[in-house]
Amino acid sequence: MSTNDDHHLDANAAGGALREIFSVDVTAAGTSCATCAHSFTFAEALLHAWAPGLVGRCPACGEVVFRLVRAPGRAWLDLRGTTCLDIRMPEGR
Amino acid sequence: MAGLVSRGFSGRRRTGDVKLPPGQYLTEDFPVLSSGPTPQVRTERWEFTITTETGAEHHWDWAALRALPAERFTTDLHCVTKWSKLGTTWEGVSLDTLFAGVETTAGYALAHSYGGYTTNLPLEDLLGGKAWIAFGYGGKDLAAEHGGPARLLVPHLYLWKSAKWVRGIRLMNADTPGFWEGVGYHNYGDPWREQRYWSD
Numbered sequence: 001m002s003t004n005d006d007h008h009l010d011a012n013a014a015g016g017a018l019r020e021i022f023s024v025d026v027t028a029a030g031t032s033c034a035t036c037a038h039s040f041t042f043a044e045a046l047l048h049a050w051a052p053g054l055v056g057r058c059p060a061c062g063e064v065v066f067r068l069v070r071a072p073g074r075a076w077l078d079l080r081g082t083t084c085l086d087i088r089m090p091e092g093r
Numbered sequence: 094m095a096g097l098v099s100r101g102f103s104g105r106r107r108t109g110d111v112k113l114p115p116g117q118y119l120t121e122d123f124p125v126l127s128s129g130p131t132p133q134v135r136t137e138r139w140e141f142t143i144t145t146e147t148g149a150e151h152h153w154d155w156a157a158l159r160a161l162p163a164e165r166f167t168t169d170l171h172c173v174t175k176w177s178k179l180g181t182t183w184e185g186v187s188l189d190t191l192f193a194g195v196e197t198t199a200g201y202a203l204a205h206s207y208g209g210y211t212t213n214l215p216l217e218d219l220l221g222g223k224a225w226i227a228f229g230y231g232g233k234d235l236a237a238e239h240g241g242p243a244r245l246l247v248p249h250l251y252l253w254k255s256a257k258w259v260r261g262i263r264l265m266n267a268d269t270p271g272f273w274e275g276v277g278y279h280n281y282g283d284p285w286r287e288q289r290y291w292s293d
Contacts, residue, residue: 071290
């Protein structure tokens, strides 16, 4: 089976939705894929946005690393495809 | 080629003014939504499997599927992203036909697809003339972007339940959330009751 992937963005396009949830810029976080252990910057994930939610896929193996669904007054974020996020935190306040 | 029967299938027929489920708007085109790359599945490699709760497997290849009695039917589509498309014409094999030789007491089904997508629904929603393995749309072969060569079609539920590129159905005694049901979308997804999210 081959695939035809001409509909993805990079996960920077998920930045606005993620900023509604997190106080830091998650798109800059180091990300580890739970399927293939590939490490990449979150923004490098392949984003499929023409779907009932946002789906991010590993740029190496194509497996799902995050799913984000936004409803009025509520959001769901599934990160089971990600083993770790390496997040730079603001200090010195 | 097996016999072809036509069936006029529609939830609530419209006569003049359009009746849509709550919160939906009408569209004339056919939007393409997908949670990943479009699998390019060649029919010579296509297979479909029903796996029962005891592990018994029932397989069909493309020739076996197309040898079964097919139906042409017209139905309305309702996507959870709020568009509805009315009067779409399809060709496919009823799940009643595929399940005719399947022994099961399971209450739940998990459809799974080429590309990894899954969606869950009660087995009874696949039976009784309510669901098909569809391979034709608008008088033509079903395009890959719409789930071809074959997709599940369960039009009385929101369209995310109609798994594109369907590869099989696993029967289970316990319900298991699928790709979207596990991350906020309603477990059942009845558009007429506007069951979009967990909280609906």
